[in-house]
Amino acid sequence: MTEMLPQGAVIGILGGGQLGRMLSVAAARLGYRTCIYDPAGNPPASHVANAHVKAGWDDVSALRDFAAGCDVITYEFENIPAEALDLIGAETPIYPGRKALEVSSDRLTEKRFLEGLGLAVAPHAPVQDARSLREAIAEIGSPAILKTRRLGYDGKGQARIDGPEAAEPALEELAGVPAILEGFVKFACEISVIAARGADGQVSCFDPGMNVHRNGILHQTTVPAPIASRLNTDAVILAGRILNALDYVGVLGVELFVTADGLVVNEIAPRVHNSGHWTQNGCAVDQFEQHIRAIAGWPLGDGSRHSDVVMENLIGDDIGRLPAMAAETSAALHLYGKAEARPGRKMGHVNRVTPMRKA
Amino acid sequence: MTEMLPQGAVIGILGGGQLGRMLSVAAARLGYRTCIYDPAGNPPASHVANAHVKAGWDDVSALRDFAAGCDVITYEFENIPAEALDLIGAETPIYPGRKALEVSSDRLTEKRFLEGLGLAVAPHAPVQDARSLREAIAEIGSPAILKTRRLGYDGKGQARIDGPEAAEPALEELAGVPAILEGFVKFACEISVIAARGADGQVSCFDPGMNVHRNGILHQTTVPAPIASRLNTDAVILAGRILNALDYVGVLGVELFVTADGLVVNEIAPRVHNSGHWTQNGCAVDQFEQHIRAIAGWPLGDGSRHSDVVMENLIGDDIGRLPAMAAETSAALHLYGKAEARPGRKMGHVNRVTPMRKA
Numbered sequence: 001m002t003e004m005l006p007q008g009a010v011i012g013i014l015g016g017g018q019l020g021r022m023l024s025v026a027a028a029r030l031g032y033r034t035c036i037y038d039p040a041g042n043p044p045a046s047h048v049a050n051a052h053v054k055a056g057w058d059d060v061s062a063l064r065d066f067a068a069g070c071d072v073i074t075y076e077f078e079n080i081p082a083e084a085l086d087l088i089g090a091e092t093p094i095y096p097g098r099k100a101l102e103v104s105s106d107r108l109t110e111k112r113f114l115e116g117l118g119l120a121v122a123p124h125a126p127v128q129d130a131r132s133l134r135e136a137i138a139e140i141g142s143p144a145i146l147k148t149r150r151l152g153y154d155g156k157g158q159a160r161i162d163g164p165e166a167a168e169p170a171l172e173e174l175a176g177v178p179a180i181l182e183g184f185v186k187f188a189c190e191i192s193v194i195a196a197r198g199a200d201g202q203v204s205c206f207d208p209g210m211n212v213h214r215n216g217i218l219h220q221t222t223v224p225a226p227i228a229s230r231l232n233t234d235a236v237i238l239a240g241r242i243l244n245a246l247d248y249v250g251v252l253g254v255e256l257f258v259t260a261d262g263l264v265v266n267e268i269a270p271r272v273h274n275s276g277h278w279t280q281n282g283c284a285v286d287q288f289e290q291h292i293r294a295i296a297g298w299p300l301g302d303g304s305r306h307s308d309v310v311m312e313n314l315i316g317d318d319i320g321r322l323p324a325m326a327a328e329t330s331a332a333l334h335l336y337g338k339a340e341a342r343p344g345r346k347m348g349h350v351n352r353v354t355p356m357r358k359a
Numbered sequence: 360m361t362e363m364l365p366q367g368a369v370i371g372i373l374g375g376g377q378l379g380r381m382l383s384v385a386a387a388r389l390g391y392r393t394c395i396y397d398p399a400g401n402p403p404a405s406h407v408a409n410a411h412v413k414a415g416w417d418d419v420s421a422l423r424d425f426a427a428g429c430d431v432i433t434y435e436f437e438n439i440p441a442e443a444l445d446l447i448g449a450e451t452p453i454y455p456g457r458k459a460l461e462v463s464s465d466r467l468t469e470k471r472f473l474e475g476l477g478l479a480v481a482p483h484a485p486v487q488d489a490r491s492l493r494e495a496i497a498e499i500g501s502p503a504i505l506k507t508r509r510l511g512y513d514g515k516g517q518a519r520i521d522g523p524e525a526a527e528p529a530l531e532e533l534a535g536v537p538a539i540l541e542g543f544v545k546f547a548c549e550i551s552v553i554a555a556r557g558a559d560g561q562v563s564c565f566d567p568g569m570n571v572h573r574n575g576i577l578h579q580t581t582v583p584a585p586i587a588s589r590l591n592t593d594a595v596i597l598a599g600r601i602l603n604a605l606d607y608v609g610v611l612g613v614e615l616f617v618t619a620d621g622l623v624v625n626e627i628a629p630r631v632h633n634s635g636h637w638t639q640n641g642c643a644v645d646q647f648e649q650h651i652r653a654i655a656g657w658p659l660g661d662g663s664r665h666s667d668v669v670m671e672n673l674i675g676d677d678i679g680r681l682p683a684m685a686a687e688t689s690a691a692l693h694l695y696g697k698a699e700a701r702p703g704r705k706m707g708h709v710n711r712v713t714p715m716r717k718a
Contacts, residue, residue: 004682008698025384028407031694031707048387048407281643284666284691284712299686306666306714307643323363327658332643335390339367348390353643355665 005071005296007031012070012092014084016043016052018336018346019076019272022280024049026288032296037066044336045076057084067091074250074295078105078270079150095199095295096250100270103246107149107180110268117241120264122257123183133167136181146170149178158216185264187257191225194276195239196290196300197248204300205236206287209311211255211275217344221275221311223282224357227258234263242268251276251291274346278309281332281351310352319347330354364430364655366390371429371451373443375402375411377695377705378435378631381639383408385647391655396425403695404435416443426450433609433654437464437629438509454558454654455609459629462605465508466539469627476600479623481616482542492526495540505529508537517575544623546616550584553635554598555649555659556607563659564595565646568670570614570634576703580634580670582641583716586617593622601627610635610650633705637668640691640710669711678706689713 005011011027013020016038024034024045033050036043039057046052051069055062057080067073067088074095085101088094103113111121125136127146137144142164148157159170161181171179190213194206210225211218225232239254246252253273255266276287285293285301293301314321319341325331328350335348364370370386372379375397383393383404392409395402398416405411410428414421416439426432426447433454444460447453462472470480484495486505496503501523507516518529520540530538549572553565569584570577584591598613605611612632614625635646644652644660652660673680678700684690687709694707 004685007678007681007694008696021387025387025407028380028384028696029693031696033406033696047392047409048384050406284640284689284710293685301685302688302690304689306712319366322366326363326652326660329661330643330663331661334388335366337367337387337390337392351643353665 003297005032008033009071009296010035010050010069011292011296012037012066012073012088013045013049014073014075014080014088015077016040016045016049017076018044018348020045021048021336022288022334023074023076023272023291026286026292027296029289030292030296030298032292035066035070037063042339044338047337057081060087063087064091072295074291076271096246096248096252096270100246100248100252104268104270105150107147107182107267108178111180113245114242114265114268117245119238119241120262122185122264122266125181127171127179127181130168130171133171133181134164137161137164137167140181140183142166144181144183146174146179146181148174149180185257185259185266187259187264189225189227189258190266191227191231191235191256191258192221192273192275193235193239193254193256194251194273194279194287195236195243195254196251196287196294196303197243198294198300199249199297200299201244202300203240203243204290204303205239206276206279206283206303207305208232208235208256209275209278215344217315217346218274218313219315220313221278223278223305223309223311231258231263238263238265246270250294251287274313274349275311277334277349278311278351279303280334281353282307282309306356308354308356312350312352313346314348314350316341316343316345316347325350328352362656364391367392368430368655369394369409369428370651370655371396371425371432372404372408373432373434373439373447374436375399375404375408376435377403377707379404380407380695381647381693382433382435382631382650385645385651388648389651389655389657391651394425394429396422401698403697406696416440419446422446423450431654433650435630455605455607455611455629459605459607459611463627463629466506466541466626467508467537470539472604473601473624473627476604478597478600479621481544481623481625484540486530486538486540489527489530492530492540493523496520496523496526499540499542501525502543504541504543505533506539506541507533508539544616544618544625546618546623548584548586548617549625550586550590550594550615550617551580551632551634552594552598552613552615553610553632553638553646554595554602554613555610555646555653555662556602557653557659558608558656559658560603561659562599562602563649563662564598565635565638565642565662566664567591567594567615568634568637574703576674576705577633577672578674579672580637582637582664582668582670590617590622597622597624605629609653610646633672633708634670636693636708637670637710638662639693640712641666641668665715667713667715671709671711672705673707673709675700675702675704675706684709687711
C-alpha cells in the first residue's frame, strides 16, 4: 500500500483542454486542488481549476514555479517538449512516467516496444528519404499510410499512399521529418481498452468499447463492444502487459484492431482517452477519477459497468444540435466550454445510457 | 419551449459551500461559466469556478458588480439577506424566485403555505413570548420542539421542551427571536423527494430516498426508500403541487414523514439538497445538473434511476476513514476540499452503489 496524497494537495496538469478539464473536476471530487499549465488564455480546464499558469513550454521560470507549487504532476497530451519535462521532473514527480511518454510519442519506438512484448502491430518501416520510402513500399505494399514519427494527432501529419507514384508528393508534404510507413490492417472493427495501474502495481481495465471514426476523428464509442468475450479477455490481458512493462502509473488508452488472426495494437496513449468518456455515465468510478486515484497513490476504484453506453463526440457544428439533444431521454451531455465552434474542433460529447443487457 | 441560455453564459451562485461546488461543476459540464459570491476566502465552490467574489452580503457595489456580470443567478442556501436579493434581483434574474425563498426561510410561513395546499404538516403554533409559549404547549402538548422561525439549519436554533417547566429556559435561549413550537409527529421513517421544475413548467422528480439523521444532521439516504409504492406516488404528486404553487424554477428538496395516516411535510428547501446527493451515482442526470438545466432554460434531464444507492455523509472525523473507503468496492467518493475537519462539519459524502433490484 502506497501513501495517499493528503487532502488539499495540489495536482498540476500539463495542458488545459477538455481532458485536463475533466481530470480537474475528478481531482476536486477527491479533495485535491488543481493547477493548469497551458500557454493559451482561457483554456477549458481553467474554468474548473484552482489556478492557471499561462506560459509557454520554453518559459523556464514559469515551469519551475509551476512545478514547485505542485505535489504531483500529470498531463493530458503526450507531445510535451522533453526540455519542459526535464525542468518540471527535477522538482516534482510526473505520472505517468517518462518511459511511457518516450515510447508513445514516437510511432516507431512504440511499435518496436509493443513487438518486444510479443504483441501484434501493423506492418511498418521507418522512412527518412525517398530511398527508404521506396524500400518501405516494396516491403509493405500499398495502399499504406505515411505518418510522421512524432506529433501526430487526430489524423494530422498523415498521407495515404496508394502506389509507388504517390510516394514523392507524400514525402514532400512531410518536409524531411522522420516518418514511418504503415501498412493497412484488415480488421472487422476497432476497439479500445482504457486500462489503469496504481502506484502499488494494481491493474484494472474498463470494459472494451468499439470505436468508429469519421474524417480521422473518433466519432462514436459503443460499450459493450459487439465482440466475442474471448477477445474482451485478450484485450484486457494485453493492456495489463503493456502497463506492467512501462511500470505505469495512471490511465492508458490502448487502441486495437480486431482481425481474423486476433488483436493487433494500433496505438497507445499514456493518458485518459476520448474513447473512455463513456465511463462517466457507465461506471461508479470513471477514467478521470481512476487516473487521479492512481497518481495520488489511492487504490484504484471500481470501474465495473452498471449501464450500456454509446458515446458520440460533438465536433464543430454538431453543437448546433444541442437543443434537440438536451431534450433526449437518457442522453448525458458533457460540454467543454469552448467559445467558438470550428470545423473539426471537439466541443463536447454525449453519452447515451441504457440499462445493461445481460451477456 | 423557453430559450436556452447560450453556451459560455455566466451563472452566478450565492454561497460557495459544497452545494455551490457541485452546482458549479454541473454548470461547467453544460458549457457555462460560473461566478461564486461568498464572503469567505477559499470556499469549496471557488476551487471549481471561473471566478469568486469575496465580499459581504451588505457590500452594495460588490453585489451590483456581481449581478451585472452574471446572466442568471441561483443560490445554495435560503437565508440570504433580503436587501442583498433586492439589489441583485434588480439587475439579473434569480432562480428559484423570491416567493420560494420567502416561504421557505420562515417556518411559520412555510407551514401555513403547505396547509393552504391541503398538505399535512406537524402541529404548530407561533411563539413570541412566555404567554404564547404556555398557550402553545397547552395546545400542542409535550414533548415538542421550539424553533426559531428563521435561520435554522442542521439542528441549530432549536430547543426540546419536555414539559411546561422547560418553557422558560428554552425561551431565554432564543432571546426574543420570533419562534414556532412544533409538536412531534409519530413517523415510521423520514423520506425526501428531490423535485425539479423547468422554466417551461415541466416537472420531474427523482425517486424518494429514506433519510436517517444523527445529532440533527443527515447521516444516510437510502434509495429506493423501503416504503409502499403508493407512498412513492403520493410523495411525487405532493412535490409537484408545491412546485406549481410556487411557480418554481429549479430543484426543490421536500422532507416528508411517513406516518400511519400518510405523508406529513417536515420542511422544504428551495435548492439542491443533501438527501439528493445519491443522484450523482444513481442517475444519468443528477440533481445538480437538473437544477442548472432548469435555471438555464433547458428541458429537464432524465432523472430515472439506474442503480440503487446508499449515500452516507462524512462528518468531521469521518474523513479519517478515507483510506478504508477509498479501497471499498462500489463506493463513489465526493470530497469537498475543506482544509480542516471540525466536529459537525460536512467534509464529503460517499455513494455506495449496487445494481438495481427489481420492484
